[in-house]
Amino acid sequence: MNSVFLKVILLKHIMSMILLTLLLALMNTVGEKDQFMEILIPHKFISTNSYKTHIVGKTSAPIIEVYINDQKTYETMVKDSIFHQQIFYGAGLNEVRIKAIYSGMIDYPTPDAIIEILAGPEIKRKYKKIYTPYKFHDSTPKDFCICCHDCDCDNLEETTDKQICLTCHKDYRENFSKHTKVENRTCVLCHQLDLTTFESADIEDNPCFKCHDDRIGFFTREYVHGPVAGGSCTICHNPHGSKYEKSLQAPVQILCFTCHEYIEDEQLKKTVHDPFMSGHCEKCHDPHSTNNRWVLVKNSQEVCMGCHNPDDNFKWHSHPYNVKPKKDLVVDLKLTSRGQLECLSCHNPHSTNTEHLLRITNPTACLGCHMDKE
Template sequence: MSRRGIAGVVAALLVLGATAAMAAVAFIYPAPSSWVERSNYLILKLNNPEITGVRINVNGVVGDMLQVSSPEYRKAFQDLLIVQPVWDRGRNEVNVEAYVGKVRAETAQALIYYAPEGEQSSVPPEFTHYLFHRPDSEIRCVACHTMEPTSTQALSTREKENPCIGCHKRMLNVKFVHGPAGTYSCVYCHKEKANPKYAVVKRDAALCNECHEDKAAEFAKRKYVHGPIAGGMCEVCHDPHGSANYAQLKAPVNELCLSCHESVRKIPHVVRTTTGEGHPVSGRKDPSSPKSGREMSCISCHNPHAGDVRYYFQNNAEDRMQLCQMCHNK
């Protein structure tokens, strides 16, 4: 090794020694041994100003070297590194390598558990739920973000003024966005004075029916109400912010329905055709709703919420042949 190379290594080691009392990399969000329900951010604090690059390894998948030493980067992010991770469901082993030039300064590790909404029961007891909006976390963000917004700011429908959108806008980058989320009306559902801060104090039908009371009244008039609706569990099927699917569904229609009605997959549905298969439920345009342009699915024949006849037929007719005649009118 040349003298210049040796000098560089020595200089790097001296920097490491000077910062040994403080870890070069600290996990801000999520905290080590915590669980989260969104795969949105990994925020790290770089305590050593000499760090030039960071490489992140999640469950053995190693990312590219991230350069963090340019004046432009430091001006924008100071001593923070903010990336969007791709968590695997369940336990995630995260290794972060910090470099000073070509010398690895430190490796920091953390275990993060990812449990999307509805899977919280799977979280092992050694992982604690990480809640970001706490004073000790928010204090790190005040230089760039409004962490104590006024009522006017919190109710603003302008992207630049609304304090929530700076961090949470990406959840709206989907095809079908729920109305209040699309107008940045976050505080309609999330309450600043709640405990924890910005919690949703009501869930499912108790909250949804404050706006959708017409739907609640409509369902109440029906003789048969679909189980999730009868239980007031709107969020079992619908994402309150938005999704890639029609009506903010958490999955495509058939996939969502068959997640509960799995037996339908195993036998021909409704009739057995000359090919030995059942009536098609996908793969062609929906003749019952030609103007919508949507694909045939379970909801072509069944109302997913309620009906006056068993099986929630869309035309509310007891005679099954009348249902067939919605499309087969000859």
């Protein structure tokens, strides 16, 4: 008798839970006509020099999912019908899809919203006609910002801009003023509060040159490093502060390999040049610009001789360099613009699978000039 009674009680409990679950689902379900999804900022087709931005929108759903190039990347709760999510993406064209997620059982499609972001340091003018330049921030807090952020708009005149900025940008609080020893610098020195017209790719408008005006000459040299040419100083430098020397975003070698991925594998070869293995790319390459090939700090011969002193390394024997080959070469060698032999004609400056960093694996390569050695 007791077992039957317990079974009845258990069955009633299970039925109550099922009914409660269904009731909650029905309460949370929005009718198809009542559903809405809208991205407030940014607009549908934008271009930007930045690889991150904020998505703000409104929806009837309690949760949204963010898909970047068809990959689910973020899931965010909605507050008072407003959602906000900072997103990160790569260079090139990115499709960002916002999908509404409802807790109830829905047998019809839920609304999506899509924007396209063209990201990169140099975007051609013809593409900007379609993907208009965009910046997230402006000087007037919008109504949908105030519902989440206490902008203290009534006291703006009595508050320093640093205090205002750090109320939202808390992650920059520790790094603030580490960029410069001058502590009275404020955020607006670099960040114009109305950023809607600012284009960092325009040299004249780049905020870095407000202080570093001596670096404008970088753009007049023959060989300019890609990020510098695009005016994207912050690809390598953290503008707020860093634990690395020269306010770098990361150690030198990690920064270099971020773009020059194919070179990283060269560290696995049999013979590796010491500066390359130890991560000192800057010993040979200027990270900004030079008048030398491969953005070298000096011409290739001077770079090599900076460590390999000819009086020591070549005391007993030295192959001629800065001279033209006397005869036609059997194999192609790297020559200078004047057609002369240099260290790099025979040696790879990074690594090889041969001894002495030799590029040449063909035993007959030298015979083009040294016929008597055959």
